[in-house]
Amino acid sequence: MQLVVGRIGRAHGIKGELTVEVRTDEPELRLAPGAVLTTDPASAGPLTIEAGRVHSGRLLLRFVGVRDRNAAEALRNTLLIAEVDPEQLPDEPDEFYxxxxxxxxxxxxxxxxxxxxxxxxxxxxxxxxxxxxxxxxxxxxxxxxxxxxxxxxxxxxxxxDPPPGLIDDRAEIASARDAEDGEARPAEDAG
The missing domain is CATH 2.30.30.240 (PRC-barrel domain)
Known part of the structure; x- marks a missing residue:
């Protein structure tokens, strides 16, 4: 089974590093050096992760064969897809694929x-x-x-357990003045 684990962002520097928007709770496993990922569009891959690091809170990856800024920019907005065993479950009980x-x-x-x-x-x-x-x-x-x-x-x-208005249009809007009066009133059309 295939899971989207990231999306390539902008190039970082001139040596082929790329920012990656992480879409997995297990980046240390899915986006580790040596991982081979398929891509969407398929023509951009497969890509093999050569190295990775965190810089200013963003994940930066370098892929085998991507050596300059132009090659890196050509991969922008590419989705990174990992092959995962469908029987494998996340480590935490409140996490889901x-x-x-x-x-x-x-x-x-x-x-x-x-x-x-x-x-x-x-x-x-x-x-x-x-x-x-x-x-x-x-x-x-x-x-x-x-x-x-x-x-x-x-x-x-x-x-x-949705708050009022999330799945229906029966939300009540209370102004600060209504709250002082101790009652909430439905919103009125100002128009």
């Missing part, structure tokens, strides 16, 4: 059906579940402990 989460049913804590996970978006601040609703619409669910309260792989479901 994307393939484990895909197609899980999403329900609220009271059992209300929300939809099915169709994609996982990895953003710098957090991951998002892209959930297809039964009516064909989509909802974005932040994959954070406060909202996603349980992942049950045996039952193939993700249980969420």
């Amino acid at each position: 994307d393939h484990q989460l895909m197609d899980l049913d999403v329900v609220t804590v009271d059992g209300t059906e929300v939809g099915r996970i169709t994609e996982i978006s990895h953003l710098p601040s957090q991951d998002l579940f892209i959930v297809e609703r039964p009516d064909g619409g989509e909802v974005l669910i932040p994959f954070v402990e406060e909202i996603v309260t349980e992942i049950d792989l045996d039952e193939q479901r993700a249980v969420i």
Whole structure:
């Protein structure tokens, strides 16, 4: 099975080093010197990691055969893909590979059906579940402990406790004045 483990960013310096946006919880394993990675687009690879280091909080990699800035810039935005045994699981019990989460049913804590996970978006601040609703619409669910309260792989479901307005349009907006009055009122159209 193939997992995206990184995305190549800008060239760093003139000797072929590249910044890499890490998309794995195990960079020391997946992005270690000697690792051979396939790529998307496939024409850019496979790439073998020659060396790596952290500089100013960013991972820098050098690949075999990439010796100058021009060769490095040609790889910009290339996805790095590792081959992983599908039976292998993350070390931590509360960590999951994307393939484990895909197609899980999403329900609220009271059992209300929300939809099915169709994609996982990895953003710098957090991951998002892209959930297809039964009516064909989509909802974005932040994959954070406060909202996603349980992942049950045996039952193939993700249980969420969404704040008001996340999966419906019934959010209440309270102004500071309303809070002083001790009541919240629905937002009014100013227009």
